[in-house]
Amino acid sequence: MAYTISTDCISCGACEPECPVNAISEGDDKYVIDAATCIDCGACAGVCPVNAPQA
Ligand code: SF4
Numbered sequence: 001m002a003y004t005i006s007t008d009c010i011s012c013g014a015c016e017p018e019c020p021v022n023a024i025s026e027g028d029d030k031y032v033i034d035a036a037t038c039i040d041c042g043a044c045a046g047v048c049p050v051n052a053p054q055a
């Protein structure tokens with residue numbers, strides 16, 4: 001199971017550089033995770049100020 005970013009995301013961008021496999025990109029109204037690339041490391045959840053990335 002990949003992590004997903006909830007609608008709580010405020011598009012701060014903090015998670016994108018933390019992802020070791022570059023699975024995170026900016027979407028239209030929030031950041032998004034490519035499910036096929038995510039390795040479930042949890043790094044994005046660790047830096048998000050609003051706890052938007054969910055396992
Ligand atoms: Fe990237 Fe890890 Fe977050 Fe998956 S859980 S999007 S691999 S930082």
Ligand code: SF4
Binds near residue numbers: 047
């Ligand atoms: Fe969105 Fe959280 Fe990533 Fe910031 S760190 S872009 S609020 S998911």
